[in-house]
Structure formats: structure tokens, C-alpha cells
Amino acid sequence: MAVSIPEAMISSSHGPRPIPVIGMGTASWKEAGDQVTAGIVEAIKVGYRHFDTASRYKTEPYLGEAIKEALKLGLIKSRDELFITTKLWCSSAEGHLVLPAIKQSLRNLGLEYVDLYLVHWPIKLTQGEFKVPNPKECFHPINIKEVWAAMEECQNLGLTKSIGVSNFSPKRIQEIISFAKIPPAINQVEMNPLWQQKKLNEFCKKNGILLTGYSPLGAFGSVWGHNRVMECDVLKDIANSKGKTVAQISLRWMYEQGVSFVVKSFNTERMKQNLDIFDWSLTEEESIKISQIPQQKHTYLRLMVTEPNDVAAEIDEELSFQ
Numbered sequence: 001m002a003v004s005i006p007e008a009m010i011s012s013s014h015g016p017r018p019i020p021v022i023g024m025g026t027a028s029w030k031e032a033g034d035q036v037t038a039g040i041v042e043a044i045k046v047g048y049r050h051f052d053t054a055s056r057y058k059t060e061p062y063l064g065e066a067i068k069e070a071l072k073l074g075l076i077k078s079r080d081e082l083f084i085t086t087k088l089w090c091s092s093a094e095g096h097l098v099l100p101a102i103k104q105s106l107r108n109l110g111l112e113y114v115d116l117y118l119v120h121w122p123i124k125l126t127q128g129e130f131k132v133p134n135p136k137e138c139f140h141p142i143n144i145k146e147v148w149a150a151m152e153e154c155q156n157l158g159l160t161k162s163i164g165v166s167n168f169s170p171k172r173i174q175e176i177i178s179f180a181k182i183p184p185a186i187n188q189v190e191m192n193p194l195w196q197q198k199k200l201n202e203f204c205k206k207n208g209i210l211l212t213g214y215s216p217l218g219a220f221g222s223v224w225g226h227n228r229v230m231e232c233d234v235l236k237d238i239a240n241s242k243g244k245t246v247a248q249i250s251l252r253w254m255y256e257q258g259v260s261f262v263v264k265s266f267n268t269e270r271m272k273q274n275l276d277i278f279d280w281s282l283t284e285e286e287s288i289k290i291s292q293i294p295q296q297k298h299t300y301l302r303l304m305v306t307e308p309n310d311v312a313a314e315i316d317e318e319l320s321f322q
Contacts, residue, residue, distance in 0.1 A: 003047035003275040008260050010116075010185040010210050012162040013155055019083055019115070019186075021255060022275065023050030025214065025264035026059040033062045039266030040066035044075045044082075046271050052214075052262045053109075054087035054120055055101065060108035068110065084109065085116040087166060088151070090125035095146030102154050117160035118188055119147060121167050122315060139311045144172065145179055152182045164188070166214075169318035170203045177207060188212040189319070191259065192229050193250050193290050195297050201257060213261040215298070216254050217247050226298055234293050238286050245273055252277040253290050 007018035024043045028036055036059050040051060044066070051066075053059050063084070070076050086109070092101035102117055124140040151163045164186035165173065177183055187204055191197045191213030204211045218229035229235065230246050239246045247263075251274060254261045263274050282290070297319065 003272075003278075005047060005049065005275065006255075006278060008210055008258075010162055010164075011183070011208065012185065013158070014161075017161065019210070019260060020048075020050040021260045022048070022251070022277075023052050023083070023085070023212075023260065023262045024048045024271075025262040026051060026053045026063055027057045027264065028059060031266060033059075035266065036062040037066045037069065041069050041073070041075070042266070042268055043271055044070045046268065047275055048271070049081060050083040050085070050260075050262075052085045054118075055089045055092075055105055055108070056087065056120060060086060060105055061110075064108060064110035079111065083115045084111065085118065086114050087118040087120040088147075090121050090123045093119065093121075093124045093142050093147055095143065095150045098147060098150030099153060099157075099159075102159050106159065113159055113161065115161045116164060116186060117151065117154055117162075118164045118166045118186065119144075119151065119168070122165070122169075122172050123311060136312070141311055144176060148176055148180055152180070155182055162186070164209070167315070167319060169315075170200060171318060173203070173207070173209065183207070184209055186210050186212050186260075188214055188262075190215050190298060191254065191261070192216045192218060193235060193253055193293055194218070194228050194232060195295055196257075196291070196293075201259060205258065211259040213254055213259055216261045216263060217250055218298070228296065228298075232293065234289055238282070238289065242280075242286075244280075248273060248277050249282070249290075252280070252282055253287070256282060256287065 005020045005022055008021050009016040010019050026036060040063055051063055053063050067079060086105045088098060088101050122142050124142045125134060126138045154160050155163050162185040163182060164184040166188040168187050173184060173187060187209055189197060192215060201211045218226045229250055235246045235249050239249045255277060265271055
């Protein structure tokens with residue numbers, strides 16, 4: 001029997017609408033396409049209803065195939081039962097390129113609309129779309145006013161129900177708010193017990209923006225991840241005392257911060273374990289211990305550029321906001 005996942009509310013074209021607080025990420029560079037599709041179908045079976053992809057991940061077509069398969073198998077009755085997020089990649093972060101980019105994503109997915117469309121990074125990239133790392137000369141400041149106007153057009157046209165940002169600091173979100181007709185619904189950032197984003201979460205809540213955490217377990221096992229979350233002694237001790245896994249303690253902590261989050265595992269048992277966090281809670285003492293864990297940001301931006309430049313360095317500094 002599929003698990004029922006709690007929901008948060010975000011702004012959309014037709015007023016507040018729900019988003020499952022836990023979603024499944026699809027960023028993958030080691031699994032083959034059919035493995036990604038099969039993994040997503042299995043996730044739907046156990047209860048996941050929010051799926052997060054991006055043009056950068058190259059997994060949009062496989063997610064689209066999984067949705068078709070889930071409908072064929074009767075796992076869902078309609079596409080509307082799913083919440084689908086995708087993102088605008090940096091090479092399309094110009095006003096005139098946004099609409100073609102979302103239309104291409106929709107073609108990849110085989111969908112008429114997505115539920116959420118995010119500006120992936122506050123950077124414009126002039127190099128080829130999927131070359132990583134890129135020479136520093138390829139990174140440029142983003143004209144967020146033009147890009148955001150095009151994002152608003154995407155929502156107004158019904159191509160997406162909601163729009164938001166990813167890897168944006170309070171300073172950059174405040175800039176958007178100053179001119180936006182439609183403010184961001186979500187800001188998706190790195191967040192876990194070792195990078196708790198307390199001030200950013202507080203800022204977003206004050207401005208009616210839901211914070212979504214990626215890499216809530218550190219993305220251990222991926223080329224861009226680390227094992228600091230899974231090897232944290234504080235989390236291990238709490239997990240042992242409660243008869244839970246370190247992953248479950250980390251995800252329960254995320255849930256108690258009032259955010260949504262995206263996990264990624266194609267292992268069925270781990271999928272189920274990651275959903276088994278809603279019928280118990282952390283004690284006040286346990287929460288205090290987690291709040292005192294030394295903080296360390298993992299710089300994903302460094303994977304995108306061969307060497308730092310002023311644009312990348314400024315964003316990296318802004319994202320160190322705690």
C-alpha cells in the first residue's frame with residue numbers, strides 16, 4: 001500500500017496549491033535511461049508523487065516514459081496526481097530563450113504542463129549546454145528582470161502552474177520581489193543537518209516562499225556528493241537510540257523545519273525507508289543536538305567551472321549566508 005505523504009502549500013496560477021513535502025530527484029549520471037524509468041515507476045508504487053528533474057539532468061524523457069508506464073499500469077489515474085518540477089538551465093538564462101526552453105522540456109517529458117519551473121542557477125552560461133566544467137570566461141551575470149518576466153509568461157500561458165528559483169540568496173530573491181508580478185513560489189537549495197540554512201529558511205517563510213532542500217543526505221555516492229551527513233556521529237547516535245537510520249533522522253529533521261525536500265534512491269527498500277518519517281518525531285533534546293552540529297556548505301558551483309571567476313565567487317559567497 002502506498003504511503004500518504006503530507007503536503008505544503010505554494011502559490012500558483014489559481015491560488016495556493018499543494019506540493020508533497022518529499023519528492024524524488026532524478027539527477028543521475030550513472031544509471032541507464034531504462035533504470036531511471038523503472039526506478040521512478042517503483043517510486044510511484046511505494047507512494048512518491050513529486051518528481052524533480054531538469055534539462056541539465058537529461059532525465060526528462062525517462063521521467064516522461066515513467067509517467068506513461070504508471071498510467072498504463074493503473075498506478076495513477078491521471079497525470080494530475082503527480083507534481084512535476086523541472087528547471088531552466090544556465091545556457092538558456094536569457095529572456096528570449098526561456099519560452100523555447102520550457103517548451104523543449106515539455107516535449108522531453110511528453111506533458112502539456114509542469115507543476116513547477118525553476119531558474120536553476122543565478123548565472124548565464126555561454127558555453128554548450130552540457131559541458132562541465134566550463135571555462136570561467138563562459139560565466140556571466142544573469143539579467144534576472146528579463147528572465148523572470150519570461151518565467152511569468154510561462155506561468156501565464158499555462159506551461160507551468162508555479163515558478164521559482166534554485167540556489168538563490170536572499171539578496172537575489174529580494175531583487176526579484178522588487179519588480180515581480182508573480183513572486184517566486186519556491187527556492188530550492190542545498191540543505192541538510194550539516195548545512196541547515198536557518199536564516200534563509202526564515203527569510204523565505206517571511207516572504208511566503210517555500211524552501212526546498214536538495215541533497216538532504218549529502219548526495220553520498222554521486223560524483224558531486226559527500227558522506228558528511230551519513231557519517232555524522234551526532235546523527236548516528238540519535239539513529240541508534242531511536243532504532244532509525246541516519247537517513248530517516250536527517251529527513252525527519254528536514255520535515256520539522258517546515259520545508260520540502262528531494263531525495264534520490266532507486267533502491268526500493270531505501271525508497272520506503274525515506275518515506276517512513278511521518279509517524280514519529282525528534283525530541284527537543286535531539287533537535288537541540290542537531291542544531292549544534294558544525295556547519296559546512298558543499299560547493300556544487302565549483303563543479304561547473306574550471307577555475308573561479310568574479311561571477312561564480314559572488315554567488316558562492318552569497319550562498320554561504322547562514
